[in-house]
Amino acid sequence: MASEEMEQLVRREYKQGFVTDIESDTVPPGLNESTIAFISQKKGEPQWMLEWRLEAYHQWLKMTPPSWAHLDYPPIDYQAISYFSAPKKPEDRPQSLDEVDPKLLETYEKLGIPLHERAALAGVAVDAVFDSVSVTTTFKEKLHEAGVIFCSISEAIREYPELVRQYLGTVVPQADNYFAALNSAVFTDGSFVYVPEGVKCPMELSTYFRINAANTGQFERTLIVCDKQAQVSYLEGCTAPMRDENQLHAAVVELVALDDAYIKYSTVQNWYPGDEDGKGGIYNFVTKRGDCRGDRSRISWTQVETGSAITWKYPSCMLRGKESIGEFYSVAVTNGRQQADTGTKMIHIGEGTRSTIVAKGIAAGRSDQSYRGLVKIGPRAKGARNYTQCDSLLIGDQCGAHTFPYQEIGNSTATVEHEATTSKIADDQLFYCRARGIDEEDAVSMIVNGFCKDVFQELPMEFAVEAEALLNVTLEGSVG
Amino acid sequence: MLEVKDLHVTVEDKAILNGLNLTINAGEVHAIMGPNGAGKSTLSAVIAGKDGYEVTQGTILFEGQDIFEMEIEERARAGLLLGFQYPIEIPGVKNIYLLKAALNAQRAARGEGEIPAPEFMKLVREKSAEMKMDPSFLQRAVNEGFSGGEKKRNEILQMLVLQPKLAMLDEIDSGLDIDAMKVVASGVNSLRSADRAILLVTHYQRLLNHIEPDRVHVLVDGRIVKSGDKELALELEARGYDWVLEESAA
Numbered sequence: 001m002a003s004e005e006m007e008q009l010v011r012r013e014y015k016q017g018f019v020t021d022i023e024s025d026t027v028p029p030g031l032n033e034s035t036i037a038f039i040s041q042k043k044g045e046p047q048w049m050l051e052w053r054l055e056a057y058h059q060w061l062k063m064t065p066p067s068w069a070h071l072d073y074p075p076i077d078y079q080a081i082s083y084f085s086a087p088k089k090p091e092d093r094p095q096s097l098d099e100v101d102p103k104l105l106e107t108y109e110k111l112g113i114p115l116h117e118r119a120a121l122a123g124v125a126v127d128a129v130f131d132s133v134s135v136t137t138t139f140k141e142k143l144h145e146a147g148v149i150f151c152s153i154s155e156a157i158r159e160y161p162e163l164v165r166q167y168l169g170t171v172v173p174q175a176d177n178y179f180a181a182l183n184s185a186v187f188t189d190g191s192f193v194y195v196p197e198g199v200k201c202p203m204e205l206s207t208y209f210r211i212n213a214a215n216t217g218q219f220e221r222t223l224i225v226c227d228k229q230a231q232v233s234y235l236e237g238c239t240a241p242m243r244d245e246n247q248l249h250a251a252v253v254e255l256v257a258l259d260d261a262y263i264k265y266s267t268v269q270n271w272y273p274g275d276e277d278g279k280g281g282i283y284n285f286v287t288k289r290g291d292c293r294g295d296r297s298r299i300s301w302t303q304v305e306t307g308s309a310i311t312w313k314y315p316s317c318m319l320r321g322k323e324s325i326g327e328f329y330s331v332a333v334t335n336g337r338q339q340a341d342t343g344t345k346m347i348h349i350g351e352g353t354r355s356t357i358v359a360k361g362i363a364a365g366r367s368d369q370s371y372r373g374l375v376k377i378g379p380r381a382k383g384a385r386n387y388t389q390c391d392s393l394l395i396g397d398q399c400g401a402h403t404f405p406y407q408e409i410g411n412s413t414a415t416v417e418h419e420a421t422t423s424k425i426a427d428d429q430l431f432y433c434r435a436r437g438i439d440e441e442d443a444v445s446m447i448v449n450g451f452c453k454d455v456f457q458e459l460p461m462e463f464a465v466e467a468e469a470l471l472n473v474t475l476e477g478s479v480g
Numbered sequence: 481m482l483e484v485k486d487l488h489v490t491v492e493d494k495a496i497l498n499g500l501n502l503t504i505n506a507g508e509v510h511a512i513m514g515p516n517g518a519g520k521s522t523l524s525a526v527i528a529g530k531d532g533y534e535v536t537q538g539t540i541l542f543e544g545q546d547i548f549e550m551e552i553e554e555r556a557r558a559g560l561l562l563g564f565q566y567p568i569e570i571p572g573v574k575n576i577y578l579l580k581a582a583l584n585a586q587r588a589a590r591g592e593g594e595i596p597a598p599e600f601m602k603l604v605r606e607k608s609a610e611m612k613m614d615p616s617f618l619q620r621a622v623n624e625g626f627s628g629g630e631k632k633r634n635e636i637l638q639m640l641v642l643q644p645k646l647a648m649l650d651e652i653d654s655g656l657d658i659d660a661m662k663v664v665a666s667g668v669n670s671l672r673s674a675d676r677a678i679l680l681v682t683h684y685q686r687l688l689n690h691i692e693p694d695r696v697h698v699l700v701d702g703r704i705v706k707s708g709d710k711e712l713a714l715e716l717e718a719r720g721y722d723w724v725l726e727e728s729a730a
């Protein structure tokens with residue numbers, strides 16, 4: 001079909017479809033221009049934003065979902081998804097922890113999540129339990145004093161349109177890939193961070209985030225900009241298991257680091273993986289990209305990933321600035337019937353750029369995971385260096401781990417090193433621990449945690465502790 | 481304390497132990513010697529519960545309990561310790577962490593609470609000093625990058641911290657320099673007491689100069705073919721194993 005015809009058709013639908021009651025809190029399932037207009041209007045967005053979304057939508061219509069990842073999942077019906085629903089009203093949420101599934105609380109307990117955070121995570125109407133307002137205000141004041149902007153993406157579009165317009169979509173263009181295009185058209189949640197020149201963000205943006213943004217949206221959009229010599233450490237997610245009616249999650253995260261800026265982005269994610277057969281689990285298709293736009297800038301991705309029925313994500317770094325640095329530290333754990341296809345891309349463009357990749361994969365049960373990494377050295381990237389280390393650990397003999405390293409070296413002065421190992425959790429290591437009196441499950445978690453140490457030590461302290469606990473919970477019952 | 485009766489063990493259908501008998505009483509130190517491949521490590525591994533061995537016949541009792549009814553960790557908690565001929569490396573896991581986890585697991589099995597941190601620190605510092613090990617070894621990953629001799633001293637350190645009833649030390653002397661041999665020997669001797677027992681597997685009489693055994697056994701082809709007192713070790717050192725074989729064949 002010619003694109004003109006297509007557009008006409010779309011426009012017609014737009015007219016016909018534009019009957020949705022703007023006062024209502026949800027739109028019926030389905031995606032067309034009217035849905036997008038509805039979202040944009042609901043969010044009080046300026047015209048340019050709506051146009052930007054529609055542009056993305058039209059691109060998306062022409063695209064096909066990626067099929068090359070080492071994953072196996074049924075086709076998703078995009079017309080069966082509801083693209084906007086307002087947050088649940090306090091009265092519809094559990095009023096106290098007593099109304100929350102005891103199983104969920106048990107997991108929080110095991111993970112060592114502080115009592116006052118459990119309620120918020122479980123979706124309890126927060127002010128019914130504790131006064132979060134004062135905490136939030138202290139954080140807000142501190143950030144404000146430092147000149148750091150930290151708010152929801154929707155608020156940023158309204159309050160700081162110049163900043164958003166300057167940077168949105170400059171790292172992950174609207175039509176970058178199928179899921180990014182979809183996200184660009186319909187995103188409703190997410191965060192915006194701007195750290196001005198020379199400012200070191202006075203706190204981890206995690207603490208604040210965890211209390212306030214426990215409800216993750218389906219199509220999140222995050223944009224973090226660090227101006228010259230600025231620094232920020234941002235933590236996304238949470239070790240607590242996230243249950244969600246929405247099966248499909250397609251987030252986009254864009255990071256921009258200008259000269260001498262440093263962004264550290266850590267993720268600890270524990271999506272609901274579905275039952276033993278993988279039913280009801282989350283499909284997690286995420287585009288995360290950092291742009292080291294300035295000289296000597298540095299972007300570091302650290303992620304601990306468990307859960308999700310299906311994960312597809314490759315946090316990557318565009319190393320444009322001279323001597324800029326990209327880092328990727330990752331632990332991925334799969335159990336049951338989970339599938340994960342993750343990895344990273346390091347694109348060396350500028351002179352003297354460096355990147356480090358440390359990827360640890362742990363597969364247990366009947367799960368399957370792949371590491372896919374691309375190191376690309378452009379013709380101008382004189383003296384670029386990459387070091388890649390991929391280690392896989394298999395627990396049991398029904399799981400699989402695969403590594404697909406890709407290298408495109410366009411410059412003879414570059415140094416690229418790659419090391420990869422796959423080991424079964426060694427029987428003699430287990431025997432050694434057990435012969436000292438340590439029971440099998442504890443021995444496994446000890447060995448696995450040891451295996452992940454290089455990555456855990458990159459995490460902010462408190463999350464390193466939680467990540468260890470998370471690993472243990474995830475691997476519970478994977479032996480014996 | 482330990483009673484092995486008519487033990488037959490095969491590995492992948494290959495017979496390794498063929499009717500082995502051994503009794504060790506509390507308070508005793510036994511040494512097992514024998515040619516390479518005779519089955520010495522197999523014996524201690526089977527007692528400790530390592531997978532991959534098929535016991536086709538025989539019994540092993542530890543303090544009157546049938547050992548085959550117990551999991552590996554249950555045996556350890558009951559007071560059995562295997563010092564490995566080739567200690568295993570565990571990357572990323574601190575030595576001190578393993579020690580603490582092991583000690584607390586064993587204490588829990590005895591109905592004792594976790595050892596308080598200061599008490600634990602004092603204990604391991606003391607014991608590593610006895611082993612002439614720098615405290616920095618406690619912070620390193622278990623056996624990773626340790627020299628052969630350091631690994632062996634680390635095995636003895638674990639033994640001193642865990643205080644087993646029966647320690648089976650497999651070639652604890654191999655790879656040790658002369659001074660380290662003395663350090664290890666004094667560590668082992670410090671464990672000697674009326675209610676504990678020690679089983680040494682060794683190729684060299686020299687270790688037995690430092691740790692005097694009550695009994696010496698010769699293991700050949702999966703069987704104990706000769707037992708005696710410490711004089712037997714001297715004789716083996718001087719004459720090798722052939723004469724024992726001839727004697728037992730006769």
Ligand SMILES: Nc1ncnc2c1ncn2[C@@H]1O[C@H](COP(=O)(O)OP(=O)(O)OP(=O)(O)O)[C@@H](O)[C@H]1O
Nearest residue numbers: 491492496514515516517518519520521522523532
């Ligand atoms: N997993 C295994 N698979 C095959 N053969 C094995 C296995 N384990 C042990 N064996 C064999 O069993 C025999 C006894 O081995 P063992 O290690 O017990 O000998 P050893 O007396 O300790 O020898 P050394 O003095 O050299 O340490 C050897 O022939 C060895 O090759």
Ligand SMILES: [Mg+2]
Nearest residue numbers: 520521522565
């Ligand atoms: Mg041996």
